[in-house]
Amino acid sequence: MDENNIWTLVGKTQELIKELESNGGLKEITFEDKKIVLSYFENKWGALNNKCNHMGGPLSKGKLKNGCVVCPWHYWQFNHATGESLTVEASKHFTSTAGSVPHFPLKTEGDSLFINLSQQSKRVPAVYNMKGNLGREPKREPGPIRVLGLSTTAMDQDNPRYSTSEELLKSALDQASSKLQVETKFLSLSSLKIRNCEGFYSKSEKACTWPCSITKIDPTDEMTVVYENLVHWADVVVVSSPIRWGGASSLYYKMAERLNSVQNQITMKNKVLIQNKVVSLIITGGQDNIQSVAGQMLTFFGELGFSTPAFPFVAHSLGWSSEDMEKNMDYVKKSEHLHEESFHLVERSVLLASKLIG
Ligand code: FES
Numbered sequence: 001m002d003e004n005n006i007w008t009l010v011g012k013t014q015e016l017i018k019e020l021e022s023n024g025g026l027k028e029i030t031f032e033d034k035k036i037v038l039s040y041f042e043n044k045w046g047a048l049n050n051k052c053n054h055m056g057g058p059l060s061k062g063k064l065k066n067g068c069v070v071c072p073w074h075y076w077q078f079n080h081a082t083g084e085s086l087t088v089e090a091s092k093h094f095t096s097t098a099g100s101v102p103h104f105p106l107k108t109e110g111d112s113l114f115i116n117l118s119q120q121s122k123r124v125p126a127v128y129n130m131k132g133n134l135g136r137e138p139k140r141e142p143g144p145i146r147v148l149g150l151s152t153t154a155m156d157q158d159n160p161r162y163s164t165s166e167e168l169l170k171s172a173l174d175q176a177s178s179k180l181q182v183e184t185k186f187l188s189l190s191s192l193k194i195r196n197c198e199g200f201y202s203k204s205e206k207a208c209t210w211p212c213s214i215t216k217i218d219p220t221d222e223m224t225v226v227y228e229n230l231v232h233w234a235d236v237v238v239v240s241s242p243i244r245w246g247g248a249s250s251l252y253y254k255m256a257e258r259l260n261s262v263q264n265q266i267t268m269k270n271k272v273l274i275q276n277k278v279v280s281l282i283i284t285g286g287q288d289n290i291q292s293v294a295g296q297m298l299t300f301f302g303e304l305g306f307s308t309p310a311f312p313f314v315a316h317s318l319g320w321s322s323e324d325m326e327k328n329m330d331y332v333k334k335s336e337h338l339h340e341e342s343f344h345l346v347e348r349s350v351l352l353a354s355k356l357i358g
Contacts, residue, residue, distance in 0.1 A: 007107065007114035010038065016113060025064030031117055035060070036104060039080040041067045046080035047115055049102040053078070053085065053126050055206060059101070069101075073200060073207040074217060083121065091126070094216045099124040134211040134224060138231050138273055140357065144181050145350050148234035149173045150226075151188045152241045152252035164284040164332040165240035168314065172238065172282070172342035179343070182236075182350055187229060189251040192222035197257035205268055212261035223258050231262065235353040236278045237306070238346055239297065243285025243317065248293050256300055263304055274305030276356040280349045281313035282342055286328055290315040307356060309348035314341045 008031060010016065020027055020040050027038045028050060035050035037060040048069060050059050057073030064070070068077040068086055075090040078101045085091065085098030102123050105116040149170065153163040166188070173184045195218055201208035209216070215224055230237060241248040265271040279301040283293050294313045302308070316338055318328050332338060 005116075006118060007116055010106075010113040010115050012111055013108055013113050014111065016040070026060050026062065026069065028058075028060035031115070034117060034120075036115070037069060039064055039069060041080055044081055045106045045108075045113060046082075047104040047106050048078060048080065048083045049104075049120065049123070051101070052076060053099045053101055053123070054091070055209065057204070057207065073203055074213050085126070090217050093219050094129055096127045096129055097124075099126045134215065134227055134231075136232075138275070140235070140276070144183050145235045145353050145357075146233055147173065147176055147182050147184045147236040147238065147346060147350065148229050149184065149186045150237055150239045151186070151190075152239060152249040152255065153188070153190065154249055154251050155190050157188075157191050162329055163242065164316065164329060165242050165282050167332060168282045168284065168316075168338055168342040169238060169240035171339045172346045175339075175343040176346045176350070180347065180350055185229065185233070187225065189226070189255055192225055193220065194223045194226075194251075194254055194258065195221045196254065197260060199257075201260055201264060205264065208261055208264045210261050210265045210271075210273070212258060214258070223255070226255060226258075227262070230259075231273050234277065235357060236280070236346070236349045237301075238280050238282065238349065239301075240282040240284075241293065241297070243283060243287055243289055243293055246287070246289040246292065248283075248297055252297070259304060266305070272305045276353070277306050278309060278349045278353045278356065279306035279312075280309055280345050281315075282345070283313055283315040284332065285317050286325055288317050288319050290317055307352060309345075309352045311345070311348065314338065314345045 017040055025039055029036050029038050037048050037050045039046040052059055052071040054076050057071040059069050059071055062070045062072040067080055069080050070077050076098050077086040077088050083101035083103040091098040102120045105119050107114050151166045151169055153166050155161050176182055177184045195214050200213050215221055241252050262273050265273055281297055283290055
């Protein structure tokens with residue numbers, strides 16, 4: 001018997017069509033060790049290998065859209081019958097072609113559908129453009145200690161307002177660049193267009209990648225600036241945040257969620273991208289809850305691989321019962337103590353970074 005001509009029964013066509021219609025158009029079927037995604041669109045059957053060309057996402061868990069199977073992980077699309085990729089937003093920025101997923105021949109006889117498992121077409125791998133080098137191995141370039149000031153205060157860049165935490169951060173950086181032999185850089189999250197983390201990790205840990213999947217999908221996403229500076233440039237990162245409803249700034253959380261791609265490398269590959277780096281904090285607010293905000297932030301940065309100096313944060317709050325913002329701004333502007341302490345925080349951090357780098 002010709003082995004290439006062996007057809008295996010999949011099921012009754014009408015029953016399969018009914019099932020596909022009620023399941024969003026896709027059904028996972030398994031024969032021996034082969035996982036296949038079955039589909040039916042405009043009177044045409046399709047059977048593709050269930051593994052996506054990108055990172056192996058389970059195509060049967062995606063959806064059928066205009067005759068294409070859309071991968072649930074990062075939304076690459078493949079023709080449901082031929083497996084050929086479509087050039088879509090999700091893949092076009094970092095591949096020349098997303099290739100083809102293998103397909104299987106199908107035939108109907110009477111009221112039944114059959115599949116030929118021995119004639120799976122060849123997988124055509126994606127061809128990646130090697131643009132950008134965020135994914136390079138982190139390696140400290142020679143030179144003085146580099147201090148990054150990262151302000152997480154939310155504000156409109158066209159109508160900037162006074163921010164107590166940002167004022168202390170900028171003042172500490174200015175003093176550091178004139179009194180210490182360091183290079184400094186200030187970065188405000190509110191000046192960057194950062195896309196939300198879409199929680200790819202919640203679909204599968206393998207779906208959360210480094211560089212971040214969002215960065216690879218969207219060239220306009222400016223989280224790249226944060227990644228580049230945090231992972232590759234800085235030895236010391238001083239993060240400033242206001243206290244908002246007892247927590248850190250919403251922009252801090254937006255950034256923290258996107259930094260999951262950095263932390264996830266440790267969980268998945270035991271690859272620590274952040275090494276011999278120091279973090280310290282400047283936290284201010286009209287209300288209290290400083291220790292809780294500092295505790296959360298220090299734990300988070302610790303989980304990324306950052307070290308902290310002794311006395312790792314400077315904070316200021318007028319307290320719950322004296323919420324008077326005009327007075328508060330004035331207080332911070334005039335407080336020599338806060339400005340001095342913010343500088344000493346940077347000084348301690350630089351000292352620790354020097355020791356770590358050796
Ligand atoms: S799009 Fe399928 S795994 Fe990324």
